[in-house]
Amino acid sequence: MTPDTRVLGIEGTAWAASAAVYDSATETVEIETEAYQPDSGGIHPREAAEHMGDNIPAVVERALGHARELAADDSDRDAADPPVDCVAFSRGPGLGPCLRIVATAARAVAQRLDVPLVGVNHMVAHLEIGRHRSGFSSPVCLNASGANAHVLAYRNGRYRVLGETMDTGVGNAIDKFTRHLDWSHPGGPKVEAAAKGGEYHELPYVVKGMDFSFSGVMSAAKDAVDGGPASSASGTSSDRGSDGGVPVEDVCHGLQESVFAMLTEVSERALSLTGSDELVLGGGVGQNARLQAMLGEMCEQRSADFFAPEPRFLRDNAGMIAVLGAKMYAAGDTLAIAESGIDADFRPDQVEVTWRGTEETVHYRPGDADELQGAEATVEIDGDRVVKHRKPRGYRHPQLDERLRVERTREEARLTADARRHGVPTPVVLDVDPWETRLVFEFVGDADLRERLTEPNVRDVGRHLATIHEAGFVHGDPTTRNVRVSFEGDDDRTYLIDFGLGYYTDDREDYAMDLHVLAQSLAGTTDDHEALFAAAEDAYAAVGDERVVAHLREIEGRGRYQ
Ligand SMILES: C[C@@H](O)[C@H](NC(=O)OP(=O)(O)OC[C@H]1O[C@@H](n2cnc3c(N)ncnc32)[C@H](O)[C@@H]1O)C(=O)O
Ligand SMILES: Nc1ncnc2c1ncn2[C@@H]1O[C@H](COP(=O)(O)OP(=O)(O)OP(=O)(O)O)[C@@H](O)[C@H]1O
Numbered sequence: 363m364t365p366d367t368r369v370l371g372i373e374g375t376a377w378a379a380s381a382a383v384y385d386s387a388t389e390t391v392e393i394e395t396e397a398y399q400p401d402s403g404g405i406h407p408r409e410a411a412e413h414m415g416d417n418i419p420a421v422v423e424r425a426l427g428h429a430r431e432l433a434a435d436d437s438d439r440d441a442a443d444p445p446v447d448c449v450a451f452s453r454g455p456g457l458g459p460c461l462r463i464v465a466t467a468a469r470a471v472a473q474r475l476d477v478p479l480v481g482v483n484h485m486v487a488h489l490e491i492g493r494h495r496s497g498f499s500s501p502v503c504l505n506a507s508g509a510n511a512h513v514l515a516y517r518n519g520r521y522r523v524l525g526e527t528m529d530t531g532v533g534n535a536i537d538k539f540t541r542h543l544d545w546s547h548p549g550g551p552k553v554e555a556a557a558k559g560g561e562y563h564e565l566p567y568v569v570k571g572m573d574f575s576f577s578g579v580m581s582a583a584k585d586a587v588d589g590g591p592a593s594s595a596s597g598t599s600s601d602r603g604s605d606g607g608v609p610v611e612d613v614c615h616g617l618q619e620s621v622f623a624m625l626t627e628v629s630e631r632a633l634s635l636t637g638s639d640e641l642v643l644g645g646g647v648g649q650n651a652r653l654q655a656m657l658g659e660m661c662e663q664r665s666a667d668f669f670a671p672e673p674r675f676l677r678d679n680a681g682m683i684a685v686l687g688a689k690m691y692a693a694g695d696t697l698a699i700a701e702s703g704i705d706a707d708f709r710p711d712q713v714e715v716t717w718r719g720t721e722e723t724v725h726y727r728p729g730d731a732d733e734l735q736g737a738e739a740t741v742e743i744d745g746d747r748v749v750k751h752r753k754p755r756g757y758r759h760p761q762l763d764e765r766l767r768v769e770r771t772r773e774e775a776r777l778t779a780d781a782r783r784h785g786v787p788t789p790v791v792l793d794v795d796p797w798e799t800r801l802v803f804e805f806v807g808d809a810d811l812r813e814r815l816t817e818p819n820v821r822d823v824g825r826h827l828a829t830i831h832e833a834g835f836v837h838g839d840p841t842t843r844n845v846r847v848s849f850e851g852d853d854d855r856t857y858l859i860d861f862g863l864g865y866y867t868d869d870r871e872d873y874a875m876d877l878h879v880l881a882q883s884l885a886g887t888t889d890d891h892e893a894l895f896a897a898a899e900d901a902y903a904a905v906g907d908e909r910v911v912a913h914l915r916e917i918e919g920r921g922r923y924q
């Protein structure tokens with residue numbers, strides 16, 4: 363990057379009317395923000411847009427004031443030059459009416475100053491600011507913001523979505539819960555404060571591969587405070603408040619423990635799957651001290667580096683837009699006014715990353731031969747046997763940790779054996795001790811599928827999944843690491859392993875999610891993923907229910923920015 367880029371950034375996707383100047387020579391970032399605070403309920407798009415219209419001009423002028431001061435100190439610059447080299451703005455995702463106002467303002471300033479325009483993806487800005495401030499080269503990124511929640515890693519010119527929410531963003535989920543309590547917006551900081559005075563209350567925990575969903579946790583949390591049906595399944599009568607509900611501090615505590623453990627678990631899985639040893643956090647929910655502590659502890663336990671930017675760079679802010687804008691500008695990635703339209707559903711994986719080279723791709727790290735550190739267990743190979751032990755995870759509440767490890771160990775033994783009975787090759791279960799969370803399996807295969815990604819092998823996996831779905835259960839995490847391949851002449855044999863996230867279900871959505879996890883894992887493993895997945899789908903439809911494949915299309919088409 364040229365050492366003296368100075369950029370005006372403008373942000374206004376939802377609540378923050380924000381402008382900033384970034385000066386790359388001095389690494390100065392000055393941010394000016396006016397926050398929209400709804401009188402009642404959540405964010406009203408029209409009110410938010412009015413807030414942008416009322417406040418963007420003023421924050422832009424204040425940021426330009428900083429830019430002029432910085433320019434005055436810049437000895438290389440002619441006094442007649444504009445104070446910034448370009449204007450960067452959030453193009454999306456976000457609320458359409460807000461985005462339009464911000465884009466119009468950005469075009470006007472760029473024209474007035476006669477400098478180019480740069481269109482920034484807000485979600486990519488949330489993660490690039492962490493990479494920029496940490497100096498990490500190729501981190502895995504967890505975006506925990508209001509309208510989004512996803513885990514990303516960079517590979518060959520794009521940020522790949524390794525996992526994401528299947529329903530709402532994490533902040534929105536928390537905010538909906540606090541609206542139910544009639545607390546004012548935003549709810550995240552209030553839940554954080556209330557949780558400090560509470561005890562752990564058990565709530566659902568939903569992770570599917572590296573995807574996750576919040577709706578079940580949130581409705582159980584609402585029921586718990588109301589004293590409704592789900593709350594009676596857990597906790598004792600002494601947990602109850604005077605109106606029959608669980609004390610709200612306890613529910614807030616349990617909510618944070620469950621939701622943040624889910625985000626931490628999928629981040630750990632992403633680190634394990636990519637072999638990266640760097641994690642950065644982004645987004646407004648990232649300001650939460652408990653979430654930061656869990657991620658920090660998880661990283662420490664696996665000797666990875668963790669970085670969370672300062673709060674002013676986590677919540678929505680124009681500083682992150684200006685910093686990414688500078689990188690894009692230096693790469694020549696500017697926009698003609700005529701092409702500077704907004705995109706309310708702009709996904710991070712749609713962005714062609716012009717400012718990073720392909721050598722920074724996150725690669726896979728081959729595991730140690732005798733002791734493999736999986737995402738959640740330690741696997742030791744002992745001759746023809748494999749000993750799998752789910753060790754405690756210090757970041758999780760001990761009760762939640764024990765429940766997950768015991769349940770998963772038990773289910774893994776049961777489903778591995780059940781799949782075998784239905785004709786799907788799996789290792790023989792030689793021993794299981796749920797309380798010690800230890801399993802002993804027969805050693806199978808010569809390599810993981812990711813090292814032997816052939817079309818016939820992927821086709822086999824499609825067939826195996828259809829078979830277990832017909833038998834009424836899902837694998838839960840059918841990735842290219844959870845399939846073993848044995849080399850038998852021209853004809854490989856494929857084994858499904860690691861059923862720890864599996865469960866019995868007759869819901870088509872769950873079956874389709876298995877296929878979705880496989881598709882995402884292939885996309886994270888190889889550039890050839892589309893053809894390979896098409897083969898798996900074909901094989902699936904031949905054995906199983908074609909409606910599951912149709913349902914998968916629906917899942918993939920779902921707009922998640924709600
Ligand atoms: C598309 C864009 O408009 C959107 N922005 C956004 O959601 O604002 P952001 O600043 O990243 O996050 C706001 C969310 O962050 C939550 N939040 C703020 N402080 C929190 C805290 N201490 N603990 C938990 N959540 C917190 C709020 O409750 C709110 O839901 C996004 O990035 O998804
Ligand atoms: N029965 C087996 N035979 C041969 N290798 C195995 C067997 N079980 C596990 N492995 C090897 O150990 C690795 C980790 O095992 P497993 O997936 O069960 O652990 P995990 O911690 O649940 O991993 P993850 O959650 O990352 O999928 C596998 O990818 C595979 O290479």
Ligand SMILES: [Fe+2]
Nearest residue numbers: 507645646678
């Ligand atoms: Fe955001």
